Amino acid sequence: MxxxxxxxxxxxxxxxxxxxxxxxxxxxxxxYNHRDEAEAERFMINLMRFLDLPKRSKILDLPCGKGRHSVFLNKLGYRVYGADLSEKSISSAKNFEKEDLSFFIHDMMKPLPDKYDTVLNLFTSFGYFDEEDNIAVLQNFVRALNPSGIIVIDFLNIQxxxxxxxxxxxxxxxxxxxxxxxxxxxxxxxxxxxxxxxxxxxxxxxxxxCIDLSKFKEMGEIAGLKIKHTFGDYDLNPFDEENSERLIIIFE
Ligand SMILES: C[S@@+](CC[C@H](N)C(=O)[O-])C[C@H]1O[C@@H](n2cnc3c(N)ncnc32)[C@H](O)[C@@H]1O
Incomplete structure (x- = not known):
């Protein structure tokens, strides 16, 4: 390696x-160049329509990669903070920085420096560690949330x-x-x-x-989270364990 x-x-x-x-x-x-801005925009339009967040809500996109979701969310009028462990991705994302859009290097295993209204963890950016550390990541997200905050995890559907x-x-x-x-x-x-x-x-x-819906429920409960909604793809069709491409979870 x-x-x-x-x-x-x-x-x-x-x-x-x-x-x-x-x-x-x-x-x-x-x-992964097919996981592009067009895909990110389609998903974010659908997700933001569903969540109906107040304008200027503070959103953390962690990990953000080169910022494909963050940049578009900022265009929609939100205050967006993108963070990622990859120095090269953050350096590239920083080219898009402007008012209400900033990027920083951050390891999701570590506590966040600020509070946010919504934390987004998009495109299979979870489950990289052992179970204890995966729960610690969820706990970091929870501690970084303002009251009534929301966490969205967009994971693959393992089944x-x-x-x-x-x-x-x-x-x-x-x-x-x-x-x-x-x-x-x-x-x-x-x-x-x-x-x-x-x-x-x-x-x-x-x-x-391999984390399925019931495992997410269990891990979420340990971190003090409840599953409010699930979806099975970026058009927000219902989650079907046998066939859905994605497992998208809205935690509160
Ligand atoms: C599959 S990519 C998704 C990136 C972005 N959400 C997107 O949709 O383009 C996973 C990202 O997780 C980041 N990552 C991996 N381990 C991380 C960690 N411990 N803390 C923060 N980011 C991490 C990687 O650098 C990579 O950018």
Whole structure:
């Protein structure tokens, strides 16, 4: 496994740091380039229509990546704060900073520096740690909420993934063939990503805890949260455990 530091890749074996290395590479953004601004805008239009937040509500988008949701939410009139562990993503997002839109580096395992009306955790940005630390992340979100605040988690639907698991796949993006293998190992969804770029070979892994709706309910209760609504996709269709693409949860 390689970690990207000081503009070069360093071989490293610590699997539990995968989220620090992989997301900070240009290759992550290349592989997921279909997860774009248009998708973010569609989801945010639907979600904000549903939530009906007061204008100028203070929203935390954590993790925000390069800010695709934050930028659009600010255009809708909200005060938006985007945070992410990836220095490169935050540096890119900062190009969009303006009044009521700012970005900062933050590890979601750590307490937040401020309070917000809504915390958004979008596009499978949860479940990276062991159970105790995943709950600690939820608790950090809760402590960062103003009274009557809302937390939205947009996660994959693990049952639909199990039903349709594609064990091997090659995804071509620009000139790179990403060879992807997927399996469920010890309640983790593991995605191995191998590719050649330039004169180097790379190998990265994504590890996600298999968290279903009942597990989210249990973890939310420990953190003092109640599930108010669930949805199954970015058009906010009802959640169907067997078939929905996404598991979108509104916690209060
Ligand atoms: C799948 S991406 C989603 C990013 C963004 N929400 C989007 O939709 O484009 C997951 C993000 O989580 C960030 N991340 C991983 N571990 C993190 C941590 N411990 N604290 C904060 N951000 C983290 C990564 O850097 C990456 O930007």
């Amino acid at each position: 390689y970690i990207f530091k000081s503009d070069k890749y360093i071989d490293m074996s610590e699997k539990d740091l995968w989220y620090q290395s992989w997301f900070d590479t240009p290759f992550y953004h290349q592989l 639909q993934i199990r039903n349709n698991l594609v064990p091997e796949e090659v995804v071509r993006r620009d000139a790179i063939d990403f060879k992807i293998s997927r399996c469920i190992d010890n309640n983790n969804l593991v995605k191995k990503i191998k590719f050649d770029a330039g004169d180097r070979s790379y190998e990265f892994e994504e590890h996600l805890k």
